[in-house]
Amino acid sequence: MGRPKSTRVDSVMHHVRERLAARALVPGERLPSIRQLAEQLAVSKTTVVEAYDRLAADGVIAARRGSGFYVAGHAPPLSLADVGPALDRSIDPLWISRQSLEAADTSLKPGCGWLPPSWLPEEELRRALRQIARAPQSSLLEYGRPYGHSGLREQLARRLADYGVPVGPQQLVLTDNGTQAIDLVCRFLLEPGDCVLVDDPGYFNFQALLRAHRVQVVGVPYTPTGPDVAAMATLLDQHRPRLYITNSAFHNPTGAVLSPLVAHRLLKLAEAHDLLIVEDDIFGDFEHESAPRLSAFDGLERVIQVGSFSKTLSASVRCGYIATKPEWCERLVDLKLATSFGNSPFSAEMLYELLRKGSYRRHLDSLRGRLADAMGETLLRLRTLDIQPWLEPRGGVFVWACLPGGLDAAEVSRAALADNLVLAPGNVFSLSQSATGYLRFNVAQCLSPRVFEGLERAMRKACVR
Amino acid sequence: MGRPKSTRVDSVMHHVRERLAARALVPGERLPSIRQLAEQLAVSKTTVVEAYDRLAADGVIAARRGSGFYVAGHAPPLSLADVGPALDRSIDPLWISRQSLEAADTSLKPGCGWLPPSWLPEEELRRALRQIARAPQSSLLEYGRPYGHSGLREQLARRLADYGVPVGPQQLVLTDNGTQAIDLVCRFLLEPGDCVLVDDPGYFNFQALLRAHRVQVVGVPYTPTGPDVAAMATLLDQHRPRLYITNSAFHNPTGAVLSPLVAHRLLKLAEAHDLLIVEDDIFGDFEHESAPRLSAFDGLERVIQVGSFSKTLSASVRCGYIATKPEWCERLVDLKLATSFGNSPFSAEMLYELLRKGSYRRHLDSLRGRLADAMGETLLRLRTLDIQPWLEPRGGVFVWACLPGGLDAAEVSRAALADNLVLAPGNVFSLSQSATGYLRFNVAQCLSPRVFEGLERAMRKACVR
Numbered sequence: 001m002g003r004p005k006s007t008r009v010d011s012v013m014h015h016v017r018e019r020l021a022a023r024a025l026v027p028g029e030r031l032p033s034i035r036q037l038a039e040q041l042a043v044s045k046t047t048v049v050e051a052y053d054r055l056a057a058d059g060v061i062a063a064r065r066g067s068g069f070y071v072a073g074h075a076p077p078l079s080l081a082d083v084g085p086a087l088d089r090s091i092d093p094l095w096i097s098r099q100s101l102e103a104a105d106t107s108l109k110p111g112c113g114w115l116p117p118s119w120l121p122e123e124e125l126r127r128a129l130r131q132i133a134r135a136p137q138s139s140l141l142e143y144g145r146p147y148g149h150s151g152l153r154e155q156l157a158r159r160l161a162d163y164g165v166p167v168g169p170q171q172l173v174l175t176d177n178g179t180q181a182i183d184l185v186c187r188f189l190l191e192p193g194d195c196v197l198v199d200d201p202g203y204f205n206f207q208a209l210l211r212a213h214r215v216q217v218v219g220v221p222y223t224p225t226g227p228d229v230a231a232m233a234t235l236l237d238q239h240r241p242r243l244y245i246t247n248s249a250f251h252n253p254t255g256a257v258l259s260p261l262v263a264h265r266l267l268k269l270a271e272a273h274d275l276l277i278v279e280d281d282i283f284g285d286f287e288h289e290s291a292p293r294l295s296a297f298d299g300l301e302r303v304i305q306v307g308s309f310s311k312t313l314s315a316s317v318r319c320g321y322i323a324t325k326p327e328w329c330e331r332l333v334d335l336k337l338a339t340s341f342g343n344s345p346f347s348a349e350m351l352y353e354l355l356r357k358g359s360y361r362r363h364l365d366s367l368r369g370r371l372a373d374a375m376g377e378t379l380l381r382l383r384t385l386d387i388q389p390w391l392e393p394r395g396g397v398f399v400w401a402c403l404p405g406g407l408d409a410a411e412v413s414r415a416a417l418a419d420n421l422v423l424a425p426g427n428v429f430s431l432s433q434s435a436t437g438y439l440r441f442n443v444a445q446c447l448s449p450r451v452f453e454g455l456e457r458a459m460r461k462a463c464v465r
Numbered sequence: 466m467g468r469p470k471s472t473r474v475d476s477v478m479h480h481v482r483e484r485l486a487a488r489a490l491v492p493g494e495r496l497p498s499i500r501q502l503a504e505q506l507a508v509s510k511t512t513v514v515e516a517y518d519r520l521a522a523d524g525v526i527a528a529r530r531g532s533g534f535y536v537a538g539h540a541p542p543l544s545l546a547d548v549g550p551a552l553d554r555s556i557d558p559l560w561i562s563r564q565s566l567e568a569a570d571t572s573l574k575p576g577c578g579w580l581p582p583s584w585l586p587e588e589e590l591r592r593a594l595r596q597i598a599r600a601p602q603s604s605l606l607e608y609g610r611p612y613g614h615s616g617l618r619e620q621l622a623r624r625l626a627d628y629g630v631p632v633g634p635q636q637l638v639l640t641d642n643g644t645q646a647i648d649l650v651c652r653f654l655l656e657p658g659d660c661v662l663v664d665d666p667g668y669f670n671f672q673a674l675l676r677a678h679r680v681q682v683v684g685v686p687y688t689p690t691g692p693d694v695a696a697m698a699t700l701l702d703q704h705r706p707r708l709y710i711t712n713s714a715f716h717n718p719t720g721a722v723l724s725p726l727v728a729h730r731l732l733k734l735a736e737a738h739d740l741l742i743v744e745d746d747i748f749g750d751f752e753h754e755s756a757p758r759l760s761a762f763d764g765l766e767r768v769i770q771v772g773s774f775s776k777t778l779s780a781s782v783r784c785g786y787i788a789t790k791p792e793w794c795e796r797l798v799d800l801k802l803a804t805s806f807g808n809s810p811f812s813a814e815m816l817y818e819l820l821r822k823g824s825y826r827r828h829l830d831s832l833r834g835r836l837a838d839a840m841g842e843t844l845l846r847l848r849t850l851d852i853q854p855w856l857e858p859r860g861g862v863f864v865w866a867c868l869p870g871g872l873d874a875a876e877v878s879r880a881a882l883a884d885n886l887v888l889a890p891g892n893v894f895s896l897s898q899s900a901t902g903y904l905r906f907n908v909a910q911c912l913s914p915r916v917f918e919g920l921e922r923a924m925r926k927a928c929v930r
Contacts, residue, residue: 208803
C-alpha cells in the first residue's frame with residue numbers, strides 16, 4: 001500500500017476548510033464519514049483519513065471517541081424547529097400547542113386537544129382540594145415516594161386489569177403527566193440516531209418529543225382499523241426501528257379504533273423484528289366499551305402502556321403513569337429521580353380521592369353522554385359546510401375531516417386565527433405532509449355556532465387568495 | 466495503492482465475530498473506530514475499512530449515518546447504574562435519593578437534603594390551598610401558559626433583581642421543579658459525548674442527571690471559596706467542556722460560599738474557553754446576606770440561573786424556573802412543551818399567593834433563625850464525636866464533616882441504615898471518590914439526640930469490622 005499523494009490530501013483539506021469558512025459545517029457538527037467524502041470527491045478512503053488526521057492536528061476538527069470527526073468548538077444549542085425537515089411555522093408540530101395554550105380566553109379553540117373547563121368536574125376538584133387542605137397528611141409538604149402514591153397505583157392497577165391489561169402495582173410508575181411518561185420511556189429505550197415509527201397522521205407532539213431525542217422518525221400510514229400492517233412490514237425491513245408510538249382506544253387525530261386483526265398482526269410483526277411499542281391510553285376513559293389494546297394482547301412484554309388524566313379530569317391535575325415489566329420500572333424510577341426528582345404527591349392525592357370515591361367514574365358517565373351528543377351535532381354542522389369526516393368515530397373527542405374543493409387547511413387556519421379561531425391543520429399531524437386538506441375538530445369545543453361562522457369566513461378568505 | 470491482503474481482512478473479521486460471540490460487543494454498541502482497531506491489530510486502516518464493509522454486507526454490523534459502525538440489532542435499554550464508573554450501590558448517586566425518599570416515617574434522616582415537615586409553613590400552605598379551592602379561576606382545570614404563570618414570573622423577576630440579577634419576566638421560564646429546569650437546559654445545550662464539569666464534591670444528582678444525557682462528566686476540586694480556578698483552567702484546556710454546573714449561595718454539600726475573586730476569575734476563564742455555566746440557586750433563600758452570584762456578575766450572558774422552592778417552602782409545591790436570554794427562553798419553552806406539555810398551574814398559583822402576601826418572606830425570616838441555632842447545635846454535637854467540619858458554614862442546612870480515625874463513611878452509613886438512620890456518605894458527592902471519610906449533615910434533621918446516638922453506634926460497628 002502506498003501513501004496517498006499529498007496533492008490529493010491537500011485538496012481534501014482545502015475542500016473541508018472552504019465548507020467551514022462558508023458555515024456549511026458548523027462547530028460541533030459531524031463531518032461526512034470517510035467513505036462518504038471519499039466517494040463524493042472521488043479519492044481513496046486513505047486520502048480522506050490522512051486529510052482528516054492533518055486537520056485534527058491543526059485543531060480545526062477533532063476525533064470524538066470512535067464516533068468519527070467533528071468540527072472543533074461547541075455545537076449550537078438545540079432548536080427543535082431546526083431538527084427534522086424545515087416546516088412552515090403554521091404546520092410546525094409545536095405551533096398548535098403554542099396557539100392553543102397562548103390563545104386569549106375569548107378565542108374559540110375547535111383545534112385544541114382538550115375539553116373546555118365547563119366540561120370538567122370543577123366542584124369535585126374543589127372538594128378534593130379542600131379535603132387535602134384539611135387532612136393531616138404529608139402530601140402538602142414532602143416529596144412523593146420514588147414509584148409514586150401507592151394507593152393510587154393500586155387503584156390504577158385495578159382499572160387496567162378491567163381493560164384486560166394484567167398488571168400489579170409494582171409494574172406502575174407514576175409521572176407528572178403523560179408526556180413525561182413517554183419522554184422517560186424514550187430516554188430509557190432510545191439512542192440518538194435510532195429509528196422510531198409514528199402514525200401518519202398521528203399526534204403531533206410525538207414528533208416534537210422525538211425531535212428532542214435526536215432520532216429518525218418514520219411515518220406509518222394509518223387506516224380506519226389501525227396502522228397499515230403491510231406498509232409497516234416494509235418499514236421494519238428498511239429501517240429496523242426500535243420503537244413504535246401510537247394511541248390506544250380513540251386514535252388522535254382520526255378517532256379510529258384498532259381492530260383485533262390488526263392488533264394481532266402488528267404484535268406478530270413486532271416480535272419478529274424486535275420492535276417495542278408505546279401505547280398511549282390517554283383517550284381510553286372516553287370509551288363506551290373497550291377497544292382492543294396492544295398492551296392487553298401482549299401482556300406488557302414488548303408493549304409499554306402510558307396514560308394520564310389531563311384530558312378527562314383536568315389538565316391541572318398533573319399525574320401520568322407508565323405500565324411495564326417490574327425490572328424496567330426500577331430503571332425508569334432511577335431515570336425519573338435523576339431528571340425530575342420525583343413528582344407531585346399533591347396531584348396524585350387529588351386523583352386518588354376522586355377515584356376512590358367514585359366521583360371520577362360518575363363524571364366519566366356523564367361526559368361520554370355529552371360527548372356523543374356533541375359528536376352528532378358537530379358531524380352535522382361540518383357536513384353543512386361540505387366538510388367530510390374521514391370516518392364517523394364511535395366516540396371520543398376528535399373528528400378528522402377533509403375540506404371541500406381542494407382547500408389548504410394551513411391557509412384556512414391562518415385566516416381563522418385572525419378571527420380568534422384556533423384550528424388544527426392536518427399537516428401538523430402528518431410526517432409526510434400529506435394531509436393538506438384535513439382539519440382535526442374537537443367536538444366539545446365546537447358547540448358555539450360562532451365556530452362554524454368563523455370557519456366559513458376563513459374558508460371563503462382562503463378561497464379568494 | 467494496493468488492495469489490502471485478504472487474509473488480513475479475514476483475520477480482522479474473525480476478531481470482530483469472536484468479540485460478538487463473547488458478548489464483549491453487544492447489539493447497538495459502537496465498534497472501535499477504524500483507526501483504533503487498525504492500531505490495536507497492527508493492520509492498515511484500509512484493511513479495517515474492508516473488514517467492516519464486508520461484515521456490514523453480511524448484516525452483522527451496520528454503518529450509521531456517518532457516525533461509524535455499530536453492532537446490528539438494538540441497544541439494551543439505558544441503565545443509569547451502568548453508565549459511568551461502576552460504583553458500590555451504597556455510594557451510587559441514586560442511592561441516597563432512594564434511601565431518603567423510601568425511608569420509613571420513623572427513620573431519622575440527617576443525610577437527606579430537605580427540611581423536616583415541621584419546619585415548613587403548613588398552615589400558610591393550607592390557607593393558599595383553601596383559597597384556590599374557593600377562587601373562580603382556571604388554575605384548577607386548565608393547562609398553564611407556555612412560559613408559566615405571568616404574575617409569578619413578575620414576582621420572581623423582582624426577587625432576582627434584588628439579588629443583583631437583572632432580569633425581565635420575558636427571561637423567565639417556569640418548570641415543574643429545579644431538576645427539570647437543569648434537565649431542560651442540558652437538553653438544550655448538550656450533545657451526547659460532550660464534556661461537562663461539576664464540583665468535586667458536589668450535588669450527587671447532577672452526576673445522575675448527566676448520566677442520563679450520556680455526556681462525559683469531569684470533576685473540579687471545590688475549595689472553601691468556590692471551585693479551584695487553577696485546576697479548572699487545566700481542565701478547560703484538556704477537555705474543552707461545554708458546561709459547568711454548580712450551586713450558588715450555599716454550596717451542596719460543603720456549605721461553602723463563592724468569593725468575588727473566584728467568581729470573577731471563573732467568568733474570565735469561561736469567556737476565554739466558551740464555557741457556559743448553570744448556577745443552581747436552590748439554597749439562595751437560606752442566606753442572611755447575598756453571596757456573589759455568577760449570574761449577577763455575568764448578567765445572564767453565559768450563566769443560566771435555575772432555582773426552585775422545594776427546599777424552602779415545600780417539596781410538594783412543584784415549581785422551578787430558568788432565567789436566561791429571551792431568545793433561549795423561546796427555544797426552552799418549545800422543548801418544555803415537547804417533553805412535558807407545560808407545568809402545573811396549580812403549584813404556581815399557590816406559590817404566587819405565598820409570595821404576594823409576604824407569607825413566604827415571613828417564613829424565611831423565622832427559618833433562617835432556626836437554622837442558625839440548629840447549625841450551632843449540630844457543630845457542637847459533631848465535635849463531641851470527634852467529627853470535624855471542613856468549614857463552619859455561614860448559614861444554610863449543610864455541614865460537610867470528616868469522620869475520625871480513618872473511618873469509611875460508606876461503612877458507617879450501611880451500619881446506620883440497619884438502625885433506621887439515613888446518612889449521606891461523602892463519596893456519593895465525589896466523582897473522584899476522594900471523600901471516603903466525609904459525611905454531609907442536614908442540621909435541621911439533626912435535632913434529635915437519637916441521631917448522634919445512632920451515629921456513634923454505627924461508628925463503633927464500622928470500627929470493629
